[in-house]
Amino acid sequence: MMKVNNNIKDFLDNNEPYCLITGNSLIELKNIPSETVNCVITSPPYWLLREYDALDENGNQTEILGDEKNYQDYVNKLVEIFDEIKRVLKKDGSVWLNLGDKYHNKELMGMPWRVALAMMDKGWILRNDIIWDQMKGTQSAKDRLRDVYEHIFHFVKSKKYYYAHDEIRIQPIRKPKMYNGEMVSATGVSGKKYRKQIIESTVLTEEERKNALNALDEVLNDLAEGKAVDFRMTIRGEQRTFHSDKTTVSGRAKELELKGYYILRMGANGHLPSDIWRIAPEDVWRKDAHYAVFPEELLINPIKATCPENGIVLDPFSGTGSSVATALKLNRRGIGIDLSEKYNEIAKNRIYEFIEIPRQSSLF
Numbered sequence: 352m353m354k355v356n357n358n359i360k361d362f363l364d365n366n367e368p369y370c371l372i373t374g375n376s377l378i379e380l381k382n383i384p385s386e387t388v389n390c391v392i393t394s395p396p397y398w399l400l401r402e403y404d405a406l407d408e409n410g411n412q413t414e415i416l417g418d419e420k421n422y423q424d425y426v427n428k429l430v431e432i433f434d435e436i437k438r439v440l441k442k443d444g445s446v447w448l449n450l451g452d453k454y455h456n457k458e459l460m461g462m463p464w465r466v467a468l469a470m471m472d473k474g475w476i477l478r479n480d481i482i483w484d485q486m487k488g489t490q491s492a493k494d495r496l497r498d499v500y501e502h503i504f505h506f507v508k509s510k511k512y513y514y515a516h517d518e519i520r521i522q523p524i525r526k527p528k529m530y531n532g533e534m535v536s537a538t539g540v541s542g543k544k545y546r547k548q549i550i551e552s553t554v555l556t557e558e559e560r561k562n563a564l565n566a567l568d569e570v571l572n573d574l575a576e577g578k579a580v581d582f583r584m585t586i587r588g589e590q591r592t593f594h595s596d597k598t599t600v601s602g603r604a605k606e607l608e609l610k611g612y613y614i615l616r617m618g619a620n621g622h623l624p625s626d627i628w629r630i631a632p633e634d635v636w637r638k639d640a641h642y643a644v645f646p647e648e649l650l651i652n653p654i655k656a657t658c659p660e661n662g663i664v665l666d667p668f669s670g671t672g673s674s675v676a677t678a679l680k681l682n683r684r685g686i687g688i689d690l691s692e693k694y695n696e697i698a699k700n701r702i703y704e705f706i707e708i709p710r711q712s713s714l715f
């Protein structure tokens with residue numbers, strides 16, 4: 352067996368690329384200095400769900416999360432671990448917490464939300480609840496629907512946090528094009544209907560009408576020059592505002608009241624992913640090694656958006672080391688903590704091929 356690098360001090364002092372620690376995360380986290388980590392991505396064991404290999408390096412059974420007799424103890428223990436995570440997280444850092452739900456005594460427990468609400472009560476700010484649609488799922492119960500999703504909560508510790516949104520933009524598949532002599536947006540909007548509504552409006556002032564027509568021409572020009580791919584226009588008396596009509600709630604509603612129109616414009620550099628992610632679960636490692644392995648695709652956007660290059664990604668329940676391996680592939684550094692020496696060995700072997708081999712060969 353290869354020796355697993357498990358010394359957090361060496362990792363930090365020598366700027367090592369990764370560190371895999373075998374131990375209980377609540378205890379091991381205490382060895383990490385405050386405000387060290389940029390981003391945490393993790394999937395803790397779910398309550399009463401699976402049996403993990405939980406033997407330490409001496410072959411002794413260790414304290415495994417998820418075995419608690421009642422769900423309150425499970426929630427409290429997780430919240431306690433996340434208190435410690437908050438300490439090691441940088442001020443502008445992020446946490447991505449993956450949790451699935453659980454039926455107990457016939458009842459869906461709402462476990463992900465029990466944990467999320469308890470964390471919010473301890474001061475975490477919830478920024479997104481991402482639905483991870485795993486697309487397939489087996490089920491024996493005949494009196495309810497098939498379960499196919501889990502949650503990924505994005506938490507931050509301060510209102511201002513690192514978020515490189517340009518790193519995760521999705522490029523539009525369709526582009527604007529000329530159709531019957533007119534410029535038409537990626538979703539087929541030509542502006543003809545808006546122009547007619549502006550010209551025929553009985554509620555816009557002459558000044559507002561002139562400005563709205565100019566703004567429409569400007570966005571059509573941007574489509575033609577490749578600076579924008581799509582747009583929608585809201586004109587007073589014609590369309591509703593997208594989110595709220597209340598000027599105190601919505602900046603758009605305010606703009607509509609002041610100017611008589613507003614334009615939602617989608618720039619040519621793409622749009623941000625939505626909060627529903629359709630990603631098939633990983634099954635390469637699962638058969639002989641581990642349950643619930645993170646698919647790499649799931650990790651890429653959280654790491655790119657919330658950990659700068661050379662920053663540190665931490666997974667306090669790292670299992671086969673997916674978060675650490677993906678962090679390394681994306682030129683970030685990684686810390687993994689897991690109770691199981693066996694899983695850490697798997698993680699080390701996984702990382703070995705693309706980190707250790709190039710490092711060794713560079714000596715010659």
Ligand SMILES: C[S@@+](CC[C@H](N)C(=O)[O-])C[C@H]1O[C@@H](n2cnc3c(N)ncnc32)[C@H](O)[C@@H]1O
Nearest residue numbers: 375376415416643644645668670671673689690
């Ligand atoms: C859902 S798995 C994580 C899988 C991981 N995301 C991957 O891609 O392989 C949860 C892991 O938490 C570990 N674990 C359970 N209780 C723990 C504790 N108290 N401290 C550290 N790790 C623990 C288990 O050994 C297991 O590997």
